[in-house]
Amino acid sequence: MMANIKKKKWTNYAFWFLLPALLVYTGFVIVPTLSSVYLSFTSWDGISDDIRFIGLDNFIEIAKSPRVHNALKNTMIFAVALVVLENVVALALAVLVDQVRWFRNLFRSIFYFPVLMSGIIMGFIWMIILNYNFGVMNQLLDMTGLGSLKTDWLGDPDYALISIILSTVWKAAGYYMIIYLAGLQGIPQELNEAASIDGANRWQQFRHITFPLLAGATTVCVMLSMIGSLKIFDQIAVMTDGGPGFATETLTYIIYKVGFGELRQGFGTALAIVLFALTLIISLIQIKLLRKREVQM
Amino acid sequence: MKQEIKAGEIVVFAATLLLAVVFAFPIYFNIMSAFKSNPEIMRDAIAFPKELYVESFKYLLTETKYPEAMLNSAILTVSSIAVMVLVIPMAAYAIERTNARWTNGIFTYFLFGMMIPFQVYMIPLFKQLKLIGLFGTLTGPILIYIAGSVGFGVLLYTSFLKGVPREIEESAEIDGCTRTGIFWKIVFPLLGPVTASMVVLQGLGIWNDFLMPMMVLPTGQAKTMIVELFYYVGEFSSRWDMIFAGTTMSLVPVLIAFLSLQKYFVKGVSSGAIKG
Numbered sequence: 294m295m296a297n298i299k300k301k302k303w304t305n306y307a308f309w310f311l312l313p314a315l316l317v318y319t320g321f322v323i324v325p326t327l328s329s330v331y332l333s334f335t336s337w338d339g340i341s342d343d344i345r346f347i348g349l350d351n352f353i354e355i356a357k358s359p360r361v362h363n364a365l366k367n368t369m370i371f372a373v374a375l376v377v378l379e380n381v382v383a384l385a386l387a388v389l390v391d392q393v394r395w396f397r398n399l400f401r402s403i404f405y406f407p408v409l410m411s412g413i414i415m416g417f418i419w420m421i422i423l424n425y426n427f428g429v430m431n432q433l434l435d436m437t438g439l440g441s442l443k444t445d446w447l448g449d450p451d452y453a454l455i456s457i458i459l460s461t462v463w464k465a466a467g468y469y470m471i472i473y474l475a476g477l478q479g480i481p482q483e484l485n486e487a488a489s490i491d492g493a494n495r496w497q498q499f500r501h502i503t504f505p506l507l508a509g510a511t512t513v514c515v516m517l518s519m520i521g522s523l524k525i526f527d528q529i530a531v532m533t534d535g536g537p538g539f540a541t542e543t544l545t546y547i548i549y550k551v552g553f554g555e556l557r558q559g560f561g562t563a564l565a566i567v568l569f570a571l572t573l574i575i576s577l578i579q580i581k582l583l584r585k586r587e588v589q590m
Numbered sequence: 591m592k593q594e595i596k597a598g599e600i601v602v603f604a605a606t607l608l609l610a611v612v613f614a615f616p617i618y619f620n621i622m623s624a625f626k627s628n629p630e631i632m633r634d635a636i637a638f639p640k641e642l643y644v645e646s647f648k649y650l651l652t653e654t655k656y657p658e659a660m661l662n663s664a665i666l667t668v669s670s671i672a673v674m675v676l677v678i679p680m681a682a683y684a685i686e687r688t689n690a691r692w693t694n695g696i697f698t699y700f701l702f703g704m705m706i707p708f709q710v711y712m713i714p715l716f717k718q719l720k721l722i723g724l725f726g727t728l729t730g731p732i733l734i735y736i737a738g739s740v741g742f743g744v745l746l747y748t749s750f751l752k753g754v755p756r757e758i759e760e761s762a763e764i765d766g767c768t769r770t771g772i773f774w775k776i777v778f779p780l781l782g783p784v785t786a787s788m789v790v791l792q793g794l795g796i797w798n799d800f801l802m803p804m805m806v807l808p809t810g811q812a813k814t815m816i817v818e819l820f821y822y823v824g825e826f827s828s829r830w831d832m833i834f835a836g837t838t839m840s841l842v843p844v845l846i847a848f849l850s851l852q853k854y855f856v857k858g859v860s861s862g863a864i865k866g
Binding site: 306307308310311313314315317318320321322323324325326328329332339385386389390392393394395400402403404405406407409410411412413414415417418419420421422426427428429432433463467468471472495523524526527530531545548549552553558561562565566568569572573576 | 595598599602603605606609610612613614616617619620623631632634635636676677678680681683684685687688690693696700703704705706707708709710711712713714715717718733734736737738740741744769770773794797798799800801805816819820823830833837840841844845848852855856859
């Protein structure tokens with residue numbers, strides 16, 4: 294009886310404590326997500342009240358449209374290139390910061406600071422650095438006698454995507470560096486010392502001791518950088534607007550262009566559902582991998 | 591005992607320094623260009639400014655909507671964070687301490703939101719804002735920010751709450767304290783480190799946000815700093831000096847926050863990462 298009353302009291306307060314978060318989250322995340330699912334089966338333009346149900350037509354168009362295929366291809370290139378480059382650079386930075394004898398904190402801060410910048414600001418700075426006529430990049434190539442390598446980095450469809458990828462690596466690597474650094478600091482010093490006595494050189498120590506012990510950090514970083522690469526938007530908006538042509542249009546970017554530039558919001562939401570499915574699959578794989586790792590530990 | 595400097599250490603230092611120059615250069619370039627005139631930037635992008643040129647700052651502050659945009663950015667960041675810190679720890683506390691079937695269900699429901707990218711629900715969101723009359727107000731984006739942070743925030747707070755002992759709360763309850771009193775007077779102050787990490791990470795995200803405020807704030811008026819900067823890149827394509835002045839002004843508060851709260855930035859990254 295006593296316990297029952299007590300339990301009831303707890304439940305009562307819990308309801309009121311949860312209510313504000315529950316309402317705002319349901320109203321501004323879940324309800325619009327469900328509307329997205331519904332709208333993806335319509336030909337809505339985003340303005341009129343005329344919301345016509347057209348079944349799977351949007352998804353059939355996605356399967357057929359060369360522009361969507363191109364955006365998906367760009368998204369995949371982004372994902373693969375960013376996962377590899379961000380992690381390689383981040384790991385290198387973490388090892389250096391961990392090993393360096395002087396100014397360790399200063400170096401760590403310098404590598405981390407770009408993470409704190411907005412994609413718009415970072416995109417603008419790199420746009421000017423990569424400018425054909427007045428940019429630092431081509432000026433440096435001229436100064437070092439490599440003038441023949443001068444390129445219109447963002448205006449040439451062959452280079453625009455790689456330019457955005459490399460500037461994104463500059464922005465994001467510091468984030469993953471922090472995670473690798475935490476992993477490195479958890480590795481007992483004795484292991485490397487013992488290997489060193491046994492005659493292992495630095496590379497062998499890294500290859501056979503440090504790197505395997507960083508497996509956990511690597512899983513986390515690979516997953517986070519993959520999901521992060523799907524969401525890239527700001528730097529594309531400011532640097533190329535998806536161009537030249539459709540050379541840098543990704544899935545998130547085409548949703549915005551189709552939905553708000555071309556007023557085909559039904560089709561835009563169908564693309565959004567594809568994005569949702571992709572994110573969900575990656576997140577579920579991530580959860581599974583992390584669970585498995587916990588068991589092993 | 592003085593340690594000897596080994597050759598290997600010098601190689602490591604040189605490599606780190608080289609990379610640090612590459613990483614720091616764009617930021618240095620930004621700040622330096624803010625104090626150069628436009629022809630000076632175009633003539634020699636790498637050169638140091640000849641004299642401290644501040645006309646671009648003056649122009650930005652007197653002739654454009656940038657000051658209003660600064661105010662909007664500040665209002666959005668501060669009010670969203672303030673409400674988050676009221677609402678989210680309370681929800682996390684109810685979930686962690688009740689530990690009943692229905693609260694655990696709500697927990698899973700909240701976590702699900704972490705897997706939904708903003709682009710997935712943005713199109714219907716605008717229609718919805720118009721429908722309830724919040725389109726073009728500052729309240730709209732504030733609610734959207736709070737809603738978007740519930741999943742991550744609740745996760746952060748519940749995992750920390752597991753390590754906070756219940757005994758104090760139980761004795762306070764016997765002394766006749768109300769739940770609300772116990773939470774705000776006893777538990778909340780103990781959650782300081784999580785609150786700091788959340789304020790820092792979410793605050794930065796809101797300050798730097800672009801797409802959502804661009805779309806839901808009224809056209810013809812100042813939006814946020816980042817959105818205005820984006821417009822200036824198109825509008826004033828021959829005034830790089832002015833845009834650099836603007837980006838510098840947006841980066842200064844970030845830099846100050848980073849230097850004074852460094853440990854929370856780092857902590858937030860590692861705790862957020864481990865939970866995914």
